[in-house]
Amino acid sequence: MTDRKTTYLNTGIYTVSEAWRLTGVSKERIRRWLRGYHSDLRKKDYPPLWKSQLPSLENKVALGFLDLIEIKFVDAFLNQGVSWSMIHKVREKAQKLYPETNHPFCTQKFFTDGQQMLREVHEETGETCLEEIATDQRVFTEITKPFLKQLEFKDGTILERWWPLGRDHCVVVDPRKNFGQPTIATNGIPTQALARSYRANGSVEEVARWYEINPKSVQEAVDYEQSLAA
Numbered sequence: 001m002t003d004r005k006t007t008y009l010n011t012g013i014y015t016v017s018e019a020w021r022l023t024g025v026s027k028e029r030i031r032r033w034l035r036g037y038h039s040d041l042r043k044k045d046y047p048p049l050w051k052s053q054l055p056s057l058e059n060k061v062a063l064g065f066l067d068l069i070e071i072k073f074v075d076a077f078l079n080q081g082v083s084w085s086m087i088h089k090v091r092e093k094a095q096k097l098y099p100e101t102n103h104p105f106c107t108q109k110f111f112t113d114g115q116q117m118l119r120e121v122h123e124e125t126g127e128t129c130l131e132e133i134a135t136d137q138r139v140f141t142e143i144t145k146p147f148l149k150q151l152e153f154k155d156g157t158i159l160e161r162w163w164p165l166g167r168d169h170c171v172v173v174d175p176r177k178n179f180g181q182p183t184i185a186t187n188g189i190p191t192q193a194l195a196r197s198y199r200a201n202g203s204v205e206e207v208a209r210w211y212e213i214n215p216k217s218v219q220e221a222v223d224y225e226q227s228l229a230a
Contacts, residue, residue, distance in 0.1 A: 011053050012065035012173075012180020019063050021228055022164075022173070022182070025075045033074065034061050049074065049091065051102050065175035066103040069162060072147060073105040106159045164224065170217050171224045182224065184217045194218050195225035 020027045031037075036048040053064025077087055094104035101107055152161040162173040164182065172185040182191040189211055197207045198218065208215040 010176060012068075012175035013054060014063040014068065014180060016061050016063070018181075019068055019071060023068055023071045023075065025071050029075075030063075030071060031061055033071065034063070034067070049088070053102075065162075065173070065180050066101075066106045066159065068173070068180075069106045069151070069159060070103045073144065076144060076147060108153050108157050108159075165220065170220055182221075184213065184221060186217070187211075187213060189213065189217075189221075191221035191225055194221035198222045 014022070016027045016030050019025070019030050023030075032046070033049045034052050036046050038045050050067075050070060052062065053066055054062040056062060074087060078084070091104060095102075098104045098107055150163045150166060151159060152163065152167070154160045160174070163169065163171070164173060165171050170185050171182055171191055173180060173182050174185075177183050177188050178190050183189060184191065184194070194207060194211065194217075197210065198204060198221075201207055204215050204218045204222065208218045211218070
């Protein structure tokens with residue numbers, strides 16, 4: 001029998017409030033996407049968009065690391081005008097093509113497999129876009145390219161880490177560290193702990209001395225936490 005704590009250590013664990021803090025997507029949307037909902041206006045039941053990595057805890061939605069990333073992608077598509085029905089259709093097809101995962105947007109295959117799902121189309125203008133073959137629905141790569149650069153894949157396929165400030169910075173979200181909470185990559189110190197220490201002391205250099213780390217790491221942790229609170 002798999003130990004539940006071990007599972008959480010490997011997948012990360014987040015409440016809906018924590019997922020909202022890290023992704024910027026409203027708590028109501030997150031619950032709808034993971035639980036489904038009923039529309040009184042349309043008199044229709046909408047099923048969950050995908051199944052969470054983790055079972056509910058005390059009847060509350062619990063999310064894993066892959067859920068966070070899936071939320072980010074769906075939010076990006078919606079913000080760029082991709083219809084809700086189109087997202088459902090694309091996910092349904094992706095699920096059939098990649099049955100090994102409940103989170104197809106978290107696999108690099110979804111964005112690079114030109115034979116089955118998506119293909120790059122080079123416009124006469126020189127602009128590159130992604131074309132959904134089944135429906136000819138075009139989703140410009142600008143929707144996903146910035147976020148894809150923040151993701152680290154093992155062996156080019158398995159999603160391992162999210163670098164929310166970019167790969168050239170030290171803040172990382174790694175499901176194997178600190179239950180998936182944002183940390184400093186080199187030593188695993190939670191960014192929240194560094195930000196709290198800074199608020200209490202007011203000196204980046206002093207906090208760096210306490211934790212015996214580079215002041216730049218402290219500053220990036222503080223800046224990141226401030227960006228989440230904005």
